[in-house]
Amino acid sequence: MLSQLKALVPEPIVSVYHYMLARLAQLVYGNPSKDLTVIGVTGTNGKTTTTYFIAKALEASGHQTGCTTTAIMKVGNKEWLNKTKMTMPGRFFLQKTLRDMVKAGCKYAVIEVSSQGLIQHRHIGINYDLAVFTNLTPEHIEAHRGFENYKRAKRRLFEAVDKAVLNADSDFIEYYAQTPGLKKIEWYSVRARKGLFPESMTLDGNGSSFMAEGVSVRINQPGEYNVANALAALAVCKHYGVDLKKAAEKLEAIHTVPGRFERVEIGQPWTVVVDYAPEPESFQRLYDALDLVPKKRVIHILGSCGGGRDVARRPILGKLAAEHADIVVVTNEDPYDDDPSMIIDQVAEGAAKAGKRDGQNLFRVTDRREAIFKAMAMAREGDLVVMTGKGCEPWICLSNGRKMPWDEVAVAKEAIQAARNT
Numbered sequence: 073m074l075s076q077l078k079a080l081v082p083e084p085i086v087s088v089y090h091y092m093l094a095r096l097a098q099l100v101y102g103n104p105s106k107d108l109t110v111i112g113v114t115g116t117n118g119k120t121t122t123t124y125f126i127a128k129a130l131e132a133s134g135h136q137t138g139c140t141t142t143a144i145m146k147v148g149n150k151e152w153l154n155k156t157k158m159t160m161p162g163r164f165f166l167q168k169t170l171r172d173m174v175k176a177g178c179k180y181a182v183i184e185v186s187s188q189g190l191i192q193h194r195h196i197g198i199n200y201d202l203a204v205f206t207n208l209t210p211e212h213i214e215a216h217r218g219f220e221n222y223k224r225a226k227r228r229l230f231e232a233v234d235k236a237v238l239n240a241d242s243d244f245i246e247y248y249a250q251t252p253g254l255k256k257i258e259w260y261s262v263r264a265r266k267g268l269f270p271e272s273m274t275l276d277g278n279g280s281s282f283m284a285e286g287v288s289v290r291i292n293q294p295g296e297y298n299v300a301n302a303l304a305a306l307a308v309c310k311h312y313g314v315d316l317k318k319a320a321e322k323l324e325a326i327h328t329v330p331g332r333f334e335r336v337e338i339g340q341p342w343t344v345v346v347d348y349a350p351e352p353e354s355f356q357r358l359y360d361a362l363d364l365v366p367k368k369r370v371i372h373i374l375g376s377c378g379g380g381r382d383v384a385r386r387p388i389l390g391k392l393a394a395e396h397a398d399i400v401v402v403t404n405e406d407p408y409d410d411d412p413s414m415i416i417d418q419v420a421e422g423a424a425k426a427g428k429r430d431g432q433n434l435f436r437v438t439d440r441r442e443a444i445f446k447a448m449a450m451a452r453e454g455d456l457v458v459m460t461g462k463g464c465e466p467w468i469c470l471s472n473g474r475k476m477p478w479d480e481v482a483v484a485k486e487a488i489q490a491a492r493n494t
Contacts, residue, residue: 087480090193097163102481105171105199108178111308112195114229115206115239117354117423118301119159119330120144121293123184125305128326132309132318135179141168142184143330143464148176152328155466157475160189163197170198180263187225191407195232202311204217204304205238208244209353229252231378237307238267239300260307260470262300268307270299277365282315285310289320293329295361307486331463336484340474346480348463350377350405352388358460359396367456371447372397374421375440379469390422397458399450400428401435403443403459406469411439440466440468441483448487449494459484 085356120141127139136148143157147169156165173181185195185203186347208226210219223244230251232237236247249257259267270282272407279292280299284306291302294430302323309319327341328334333420336344343365349358362370372393376386393400402420404412428434437443444459453456459480464467467475 081443087193091196094163094193094196096199097167101171102166102172103168103197103199104167105181105197106169107174108181109202109312110170110198110200111180111182111200111202111204112185112200112229112233113182114187114190114202114226115204115205116209116351117357118206118297118304119184121298121332122204122301122304124179124329125301125323125326126204126308127180129244129305129319129322130180130182130312133312133314136173136177137182138176138221139167139366140167140180140184140249143332145169146416147172148178148235150176153464153466157185157381157465159184159186160194162467163194166194167197168491185229187222190228191225195229200233200310202237203233204247204308205230205239205242206300206304207239207242209351210417211480218421221480223247230254231336235310235311236278237304239299239304240264253285258311260300260303262296262303268303268310270303270335271379273299275299275364285316287316287320290324292324293331293333294364295327295357297357297361298333299466301330312351331480333358334464334481336481336488338485338488340451340488342451342455342457344448344457344459344484346459346463346484348465351382351385351390355389355392355460358458359392362396362456362458365456366454366456368452369398369449369456371399371401371457372460373401373403373443373447373457374419375403375405376461377406377408378415379408380410383418386418387422387425390424391426392420392422394423394426394428394434399433399447401437401443401447402489403437404440404468407465407471408469409471441487442480444480444483445487445490448484448491451491454493 075380113119122138123141127137130137139146234255236259240259241263261269273282281290331348334346347358349355374393400423402416420436423434462480466480
């Protein structure tokens with residue numbers, strides 16, 4: 073009912089409402105960003121890991137740092153999981169967190185910035201010093217009513233700064249590089265060899281190693297896309313004059329980023345990976361990393377989001393899973409007010425068209441917990457079980473605004489233990 077009422081309000085009035093809320097939050101918390109160096113990170117994929125990498129790498133400066141991401145919040149030495157289920161929290165939450173960073177003695181604040189947050193003016197009232205761009209792929213198309221609107225929404229962050237760190241590998245990089253008002257750009261790339269780039273690179277299932285400007289870097293996250301995330305962090309450090317060798321040591325000390333290629337290990341003889349990956353491009357990047365992991369069969373547990381979010385991607389996700397996995401288990405993710413069975417069937421349809429057969433190597437299980445238990449029961453020594461769509465999110469969102477507490481890693485551990493006891 074609330075969403076229906078909101079739909080009746082003219083967009084200009086909604087926009088003014090969001091703008092005034094942002095200014096009010098800035099006023100209530102005393103404009104804390106004036107006492108911080110604020111870095112905004114935007115793009116389609118890699119924002120969370122890049123934001124966290126930047127915050128940890130900047131600790132090499134000798135100063136405290138903070139960050140807000142989809143997965144994790146950080147204020148100085150304190151870190152905790154993001155329970156809001158929002159990439160870019162509301163204005164009062166953000167301003168309070170920035171004020172907490174000031175109180176904790178932080179010099180740097182790194183904020184993961186979403187396109188939805190930008191069109192709702194959640195960036196207003198925050199004095200951004202630097203904007204970081206990861207990449208751009210078709211996503212949130214329904215929410216923005218087209219890819220061009222989505223691309224334009226991202227640009228709002230760059231219009232708010234005069235300095236940026238940009239990924240030269242992106243097909244859309246010129247659009248952002250030509251933002252009026254940008255005076256200084258730092259570049260990074262994996263393939264374009266522009267700006268900060270890997271002079272040599274070794275990828276394996278346990279992480280990635282590369283050399284950049286004579287500095288040896290080792291991260292515990294596999295895949296070329298994580299090399300790009302690390303390079304973005306190092307490029308920010310370079311911009312602020314932070315020693316790259318010390319920054320690289322900070323990156324190597326990061327064991328995992330919650331819900332991002334997070335391994336679940338309790339002694340089972342098969343590999344389990346939890347990853348947020350909600351859309352086709354992130355699926356492909358994840359599978360590129362999984363290709364580096366020794367394995368026999370691949371069992372993939374997936375779903376797709378409801379609430380009218382990018383409906384067209386549902387069969388595409390099923391098709392990609394079918395092409396890369398030996399067994400596909402389709403289940404719930406966040407149905408919101410959509411029919412969960414309908415979403416599952418649309419994802420499974422894509423898997424079936426790619427050759428999977430119901431009851432043989434394709435299974436439809438409405439209850440996500442049951443689906444995970446089923447997958448673990450099928451796993452054998454040397455297999456790889458990958459669970460996508462939830463990452464470290466704390467809720468499964470149901471109809472009528474209801475939310476069910478959720479912990480993907482905890483459920484995976486229970487399912488592994490149950491499988492080992494049978």
